[in-house]
Amino acid sequence: ETGVTQSPTHLIKTRGQQVTLRCSSQSGHNTVSWYQQALGQGPQFIFQYYREEENGRGNFPPRFSGLQFPNYSSELNVNALELDDSALYLCASSRGSLLSSYEQYFGPGTRLTVT
């Protein structure tokens, strides 16, 4: 069984640019959640996609957007990059949306650096 994979591993962008991060969910999983982990901090919930629809969002501005595809893989898009967007972006997939019932499996993350 293939786990959660993310690409790219590392990325360097300039302030003001746009970036797309990708996540392939584990086989059999229909839910993908994205988290931002700044250096020295715990992960913060960005949003969740369940069956191709956004299903909850954390305290992030609209320039953070996402997509989920029919095969349940997902993209995180960030427009107008700011220096504070530098972080490790984690993707997690699960068989369902409720954490009480379904375990989230995390990918290794994409390290984004904004200069």
Add this chain to the structure above:
Amino acid sequence: AQSVTQLGSHVSVSEGALVLLRCNYSSSVPPYLFWYVQYPNQGLQLLLKYTSAATLVKGINGFEAEFKKSETSFHLTKPSAHMSDAAEYFCAVSESGANNLFFGTGTRLTVIP
């Protein structure tokens, strides 16, 4: 509002010694509580979770945690530390019916040979 406080950003223990990582939570409703471990350059791995069943929860790799409502705590313990336990540990809280986690700032565990 939910929040998690992890006391001690760094904890060092000798190999074979007791591991105790502290977590206190704040939640307006009965919480679901989780401990995750993160090894360098890897994603988070679930160690254990409390979802209102037994208050003493056993997880993987010999870890366990006890939910104490009166103390709003969910401390993680392991009787005997191994070198392979060196990692970053995160406590997280969620609510029944919720789909997102609120994480603490993490505790880095160092195991001294």
